[in-house]
Amino acid sequence: MKALLYVVVVSLVVSVWLPVSLCSKKPAGNARKEDIPYIKCQVCEKLAKQLYQQVQKKEAEIAPKKISEYQIIEIAENVCNLKKTEADWILLIDIVEKGNKLELVEQDSEGQCNSECKTIERACQEVIGYSDTDVAEYIYKSRPDVESLANFLCKDLTQACSTKPPPVPKDRAPGEPFVPKSSKEAEMERLLKSMEGMPGAPNMKMYSRDDLMNKKNFGEDADDEDEDDDEADFPSNLGKVLREKEKGKSDWQQKIRKGIADTSMTLKKHANRVSNRIRQWWRGKKTTSSKKGKKTGKSEL
Template structure:
């Protein structure tokens, strides 16, 4: 084999290894369904508080009035723990205390595993159905935070739930380095700038999230996720074909010599 072929074969091997590593590294965690009804109210309240604070900050920074569409865009992302608008989720641990499942602010971001996904799911279950109304309330700016929260979170917060003796899943809160969290947010922003990439959920999440109350927003996310995996597959195939074409081009050149 010519010496020119070896680097190309090595490049192809590295490409396959890297793609495989990326696929394995991005493990998708599913929510803990048993916890969902117990944290729905608190997740909704904290989501409304977070987006209310964010909009007020933007109002102070911006000279022009925020449009309702720009506010809606932020509201739609408040339940996504992988980006800035939803990174409040990563600060909370799901904990059992005195028979109640609560969210505890740990003061630092965590790696987004099952409990993080559970908070995100509880948030999305409520906010996805009220995002337009919430965006309108924020745009009109006529209601207090308490009034807004009571309006959006009425349904999950009026449920009567019994005490909880034990939780089957109780994850260790694994604090994440701020640089690592920032790197994840950057990758998510890059993904958002490419067509077909999902905003939050991978295929495993989406399969576990199916239920009778799925909204049009969740249907759109599933379609985006499907497009994403097809995009990844096509991209890998194109890259492989490019490396192989270089290999054969080099081979033909050496044969002519």
């Protein structure tokens, strides 16, 4: 049931924002760990710049309130994680081989995330490591400029730039070319990132039309292979899922109403019993008092 709901959410979002041709899955490249020593210092410098700029941006957003240390820590924790919007800066960088060096060249638009993207992310994570809270504390207390922050992060705290990078081997396999995303693709991915962590929408990704029609890709058992996956059936399946969801919601509301009604009835019965007992006690007391009064009158006579 949950798997089908994920399909519904993703398909509805995709159908509104993007044509089907833009929804195909992108090949996920692996980080090239051997390239990290050649770019680590550059990544650290860009990381320091991003931390500075994102803290400044956050301060502008919440003004006149002051940014808290916790908010800075949150930025530092997410800035090297491609699943978070704070790491979108990585998508703008292309790794270019120039002579015996690798250079990080910033592009005008976001690119498809391949092995180079993953390599920069991995290098960024190695730089900040467990120092995210330390650098956040430094930013919060010292309010440094970009240059001071880069020196602290890349030379004092992590030593990512303490030595020059080694020369790149001549037999290094070249990386993939930088492939820009369309503006709609970039917008769609930002939307999905913003939905990440929401209840009922974990680990949301972009899927092709075939993926959306094939429930096996969403954790269904192999026994479901016999089911009809034609496009004509999808709207009816969607309607069924939504009706079941609405029915479940209605049943839940009915249970709550019934529980309230039952509780009210129980309390009412209990109140009536107590009231009856009080009336009986009061009548008994009045009868006893009346009898006592008669006896006293007779004795006086």
